Amino acid sequence: xxxxxxxxxxxxxxxxxxxxxxxxxxxxxxxxxxxxxxxxxxxxxxxxxxxxxxxxxxxxxxxxxxxxxxxxxxxxxxxxxxxxxxxxxxxxxxxxxxxxxxxxxxxxxxxxxxxxxxxxxxxxxxxxxxxxxxxxxxxxxxxxxxxxxxxxxxxxxxxxxxxxxxxxxxxxxxxxxxxxxxxxxxxxxxxxxxxxxxxxxxxxxxxxxxxxxxxxxxxxxxxxxxxxxxxxxxxxxxxxxxxxxxxxxxxxxxxxxxxxxxxxxxxxxxxxxxxxxxxxxxxxxxxxxxxxxxxxxxxxxxxxxxxxxxxxxxxxxxxxxxxxxxxxxxxxxx
Numbered sequence: 001x002x003x004x005x006x007x008x009x010x011x012x013x014x015x016x017x018x019x020x021x022x023x024x025x026x027x028x029x030x031x032x033x034x035x036x037x038x039x040x041x042x043x044x045x046x047x048x049x050x051x052x053x054x055x056x057x058x059x060x061x062x063x064x065x066x067x068x069x070x071x072x073x074x075x076x077x078x079x080x081x082x083x084x085x086x087x088x089x090x091x092x093x094x095x096x097x098x099x100x101x102x103x104x105x106x107x108x109x110x111x112x113x114x115x116x117x118x119x120x121x122x123x124x125x126x127x128x129x130x131x132x133x134x135x136x137x138x139x140x141x142x143x144x145x146x147x148x149x150x151x152x153x154x155x156x157x158x159x160x161x162x163x164x165x166x167x168x169x170x171x172x173x174x175x176x177x178x179x180x181x182x183x184x185x186x187x188x189x190x191x192x193x194x195x196x197x198x199x200x201x202x203x204x205x206x207x208x209x210x211x212x213x214x215x216x217x218x219x220x221x222x223x224x225x226x227x228x229x230x231x232x233x234x235x236x237x238x239x240x241x242x243x244x245x246x247x248x249x250x251x252x253x254x255x256x257x258x259x260x261x262x263x264x265x266x267x268x269x270x271x272x273x274x275x276x277x278x279x280x281x282x283x284x285x286x287x288x289x290x291x292x293x294x295x296x297x298x299x300x301x302x303x304x305x306x307x308x309x310x311x312x313x314x315x316x317x318x319x320x321x322x323x324x325x326x327x328x329x330x331x332x333x334x
Contacts, residue, residue, distance in 0.1 A: 053242030086291030186220025197248025
């Protein structure tokens with residue numbers, strides 16, 4: 001058996017504790033500007049600060065707190081190389097993408113607790129406040145965003161573009177996942193995923209709800225399991241930028257449609273936003289095969305569909321030099 005626990009412990013010590021050993025994060029710690037550099041957090045902030053992952057800000061609605069992580073502007077290679085295990089053709093050609101503006105990104109998928117605070121209902125199959133909301137269409141995610149923006153001045157949330165999503169998921173890493181490349185031993189068996197993602201090979205381990213999907217017949221599972229579904233957010237290891245559940249648990253809606261990749265540098269790429277265009281979903285989910293749970297894998301769905309493995313997280317694009325719509329002097333973190 002592959003000793004993934006030891007590998008992930010070494011990775012965590014090297015990349016999450018000591019920023020000096022994280023060359024792909026050096027710019028985040030040394031950059032002379034970020035939205036909180038002036039000491040004036042945005043008006044909506046109920047908490048803010050910087051830790052080993054980077055800069056963060058938090059807002060609170062009806063007692064539900066949501067943290068957002070700062071994702072700095074930068075460049076990365078989007079897509080996967082031909083030799084990557086589990087690769088699909090639409091992940092290539094691998095090409096350079098430049099994101100000219102930094103942005104805030106929820107550190108978890110939208111939880112059922114936050115959804116209920118905004119929408120007053122809960123469409124999820126696997127009901128639990130700290131689980132991700134699911135069974136929501138792209139249109140319903142947009143409705144949520146419109147309503148929360150109306151309630152919190154200056155929040156201005158959006159869905160991330162596909163490029164923003166992959167950039168944040170990779171967090172400076174070039175491999176199949178932020179923890180390394182996958183060794184796929186079976187359809188639902190990639191040991192590296194166990195520490196970082198809920199997927200079809202482990203999502204039923206310790207499953208804590210009475211109702212769940214029957215997974216007894218699933219083939220080539222990493223662990224024996226008979227009942228499964230979504231899991232509470234932030235139980236797995238975060239990526240180097242402090243983002244949880246970017247891989248696994250639930251698929252996540254992106255803002256735009258699925259563009260056809262081409263060679264050359266793309267700057268702030270954004271595919272069609274026309275109403276009927278299929279929208280990209282990313283990240284894989286609790287019931288999917290290992291090969292889908294990679295940074296480069298991409299799927300597109302019609303914007304009206306709902307599934308019990310489909311959720312979303314929100315972003316806020318930041319203009320350089322602006323701390324947000326309205327700001328206040330740093331007098332506390334609450």
